[in-house]
Amino acid sequence: MIATTVAPPSERGAAFAAVLQRQGAAVVLVLGVLVAWFTFPRFGSADNLRDLALQSSFLAVIALGMTFVIISGGIDLSVGSVYALGGVLAAYGSRYGLVVAILLPLVVCGLIGLINGLLIARTKMAPFIVTLASLLFARGLLLALTNEGATTYKVEPGAALLWLGQGKIFGIGVPVYLALILFGLGGLLLRRTRFGQSIFALGGAEQSALLMGLPVARTKIVLYTLSGTLAGFAGVLTAAYLQSGVTVLGVGTELDAISVVVIGGTLLTGGAGTVIGTLVGVLLKTLIQNVINQVGTLDSNYQTVVSGAFLLVVVVIQRLLARSRRS
Template identity: 90%
Template sequence: MTATTAAPSERGASVATVLQRQGAAVVLVLGIVVSWFAFPHFGTVDNLRNLVLQGSFLAVIALGMTFVIISGGIDLSVGSVYALGGVLAAYGSRYGLVMAILLPIVVCGLIGLINGLLIARTRMAPFIVTLASLLFARGLLLALTNEGATTYKVEPGSAFLWLGQGTVFGVGVPVYLALLLFGLGGVLLRRTRFGQSVFAIGGSEQSALLMGLPVARTKVALYTLSSVLAGLAGVLTAAYLQSGVTVLGVGTELDAISVVVIGGTLLTGGAGTIIGTLVGVGLKTLIQNMINQVGTLDANYQTVVSGAFLLVVVVIQRLLARSRKS
């Protein structure tokens, strides 16, 4: 038997295909390799633990955003809902673990339910509806905290703190919860009729209606899910910080949208993956960690550099995707 080797042109084509389809993942791997050798503290156990822990909170929010964007929608309220969930969780913790979890999930879920009903039943634009919800949730948050003057703290020794500060095999509990949710989200999106309806609505809502799919019911479920996950991220953050932080979540909706788009989900809807969003979260978290490792940038310029880098990644990814179609 004689071994066969791929021709140089075939090898070049395969490399191009990988870059086109997995551009963000390739950049993530290269970023990790560069950081490992360039920054002596990057590969330490403590830094890696902190890296995945910090990414887990955004990941939970971005998971819900992925479903919404694949359907052709947008949810601008998740940042404020995230902060509201944290404050409600800290407040509810004084009444026990169950209340600390249920109170924010129910309240945040109701906000998402109202979003979904307005968008699905009245055909209002998701941008307008969720922008109004952003203001409502932030206003409710300020009212509950007397415009930030009142801080709700979690009592030391509370069982609720384990959700944010507990570890399993040295890794924070929020990381395991985020991975579990992503696993369930992947099954829901790819292996259920609900997931297929999400893709169909994002591809063409009119066609989905003609196919007899439950478009309105699916939209209501999507926005409810997005707000519930944002509230849950707030629960985990409150347990981690041991208090409800009023200024939390400002701009988080933009972070969630950016990592979803970086992961390959189209803003126009109809295409996207859960694993792509996870890669996007990893890439954004890595970029921020690299900036922190440099340590010489003024805090005012760190966000500028992070945003510019993400923009470059998105542009490169779009160019690769366009070349794949041509």
């Protein structure tokens, strides 16, 4: 007879809590899609689903960089302003060709992220303070470049840049494919490389990571540089889609990025998270906004109310699950 062992109730409860923490957003997303599919006839249309994917792609690129930063135990409040700055720089650079339109915002936005990383890693300043200052700096630079919004930089009709935002492959927008490629690369980086393991170690216990000999300072610098670069690239895609650099773009986007990362199961305290969870969080947020639009009778401001309330519920549940796992 083969003896079988049954895990005690405490272990089964901890395992269930761990699975719920990682997969809870995916379960809610599936249920939400099913309810919306059978409740609103327009929701399941091909055009609406393509729009959902396209709307999600811009935020997804920003949230990918935020995922790395939060897993490491940090935060980046500058991504919203950097996102808008990247869009304006892309529109301005489009008059000089596709290469300039892409490289100019990536270099400038990556440089802002690099400065964030250097200050946080070398001076031990709090990420909240450093990135808040960068938020103000990027927004101020944006206003200076556009004469406080009076000057609008447009992407010239027929410019090659437009294909990145408006082009389609098999009926699906190019930004969707680019976001999926970046998420695939991000997943490999996070799970299959030493750098990715350093990110988890850094978020789990920074002092232990130092004692293990991990390059803590270098990891932080690379992370914030990557976050700034991805925010700038999202700005490039948005400018290509809207055919111009929009000055007011990105206000509050940093909060949206943080919310979808947390909704996707990444702990705000760091040390745990996945890029797939972040993608689920982005889709869930877009789903909520789309459902509110489908209702039609609700004011658009309710999108923020519902998203904020949902984020609060998710954070509370995360804390309870984490406490359950520790006990």
